[in-house]
Structure formats: structure tokens, C-alpha cells
Amino acid sequence: MRDKQILLALRSAKQHQGGKWEFPGGKVEPSESVQQALLRELHEEIGINVTASCALMQLEYHYPEKTVQLDVWLVSEFTGEPQGREGQPLRWVSVAELGDITFPDANQPIVQRIVQQFGV
Ligand SMILES: Nc1nc2c([nH]c(=O)n2[C@H]2C[C@H](O)[C@@H](COP(=O)(O)OP(=O)(O)OP(=O)(O)O)O2)c(=O)[nH]1
Numbered sequence: 281m282r283d284k285q286i287l288l289a290l291r292s293a294k295q296h297q298g299g300k301w302e303f304p305g306g307k308v309e310p311s312e313s314v315q316q317a318l319l320r321e322l323h324e325e326i327g328i329n330v331t332a333s334c335a336l337m338q339l340e341y342h343y344p345e346k347t348v349q350l351d352v353w354l355v356s357e358f359t360g361e362p363q364g365r366e367g368q369p370l371r372w373v374s375v376a377e378l379g380d381i382t383f384p385d386a387n388q389p390i391v392q393r394i395v396q397q398f399g400v
């Protein structure tokens with residue numbers, strides 16, 4: 281989050297839940313902590329260095345083809361200007377705009393929580 285706006289990235293058509301907007305991130309490797317994965321994934325995917333973050337929520341969601349455990353963090357400070365380093369389009373949206381975005385189905389409670397905490 282920067283200036284009350286939230287950064288989204290478009291998942292590529294060939295990824296799981298492709299063509300939908302995501303909160304940038306990715307899978308935790310066996311050798312690392314969730315916090316380490318957060319820093320690594322945001323550096324790899326959007327080229328930023330996270331300098332302040334806090335846990336927002338955890339959830340599990342059963343897609344027909346796989347189950348995901350999402351550990352969601354709010355990044356409030358970072359250095360670098362975000363860029364889609366894997367070719368993915370990025371966009372900044374206000375909290376009010378979140379309701380109009382097509383997210384993976386698992387994200388519904390995350391959007392609710394952001395609106396609760398940061399909406400007007
Ligand atoms: N990053 C992210 N993943 C999400 C969101 N919502 C959601 O259901 N997911 C799911 C989609 C994927 O099944 C999984 C994330 O795994 P991923 O495949 O993107 O992981 P990754 O970035 O490490 O990608 P890869 O290197 O394995 O290709 O979580 C979201 O908002 N952000």
C-alpha cells in the first residue's frame with residue numbers, strides 16, 4: 281500500500297487463476313520463513329525492497345483443482361518503484377475500487393478485510 285492505494289498484478293493466462301488480478305506474492309520455499317518469502321517474491325516479481333510489513337490475515341481456500349493457504353501481509357513501506365518484472369501488468373487502485381476488480385475466488389475475505397480496515 282502506498283498513498284492509500286493498493287498495488288495489484290495481473291496473473292498470466294497460463295498460471296493458476298490466470299487472467300485475474302492478484303496481490304503480488306508467491307509460494308513459500310521449504311527452506312524459508314513466510315517473511316523471507318514475502319521479501320523474496322516482491323523483489324523477484326515487482327523489484328521492490330520491503331522495509332515495513334505486518335500480518336493481515338491467513339486463510340485456506342479449496343479450489344476444485346487445489347487448496348491454497350494464503351498468508352496475507354500488508355506492506356506499508358518499501359524502496360524502489362514497482363515494475364512487472366515478469367511482464368505482468370501492474371495497477372494501483374483505491375480501496376473503493378477493489379469491489380470492481382476480478383480477483384481469484386479465494387480473495388473475497390481479503391478484500392472484505394481491507395475495506396473494513398482502510399475503507400472510508
Ligand atoms: N500471489 C497471489 N496468489 C494468489 C492470490 N489469490 C490466490 O488464490 N492465489 C493463489 C494462486 C496460486 O495458486 C497461488 C500462488 O502461487 P503462484 O503460482 O503465483 O506462486 P509463485 O509466484 O511462486 O509462482 P511460480 O514461480 O510457482 O510460477 O495462490 C493472490 O491474491 N496473490
Ligand SMILES: [Mg+2]
Pocket residue numbers: 304305306307321325
Ligand atoms: Mg507469484
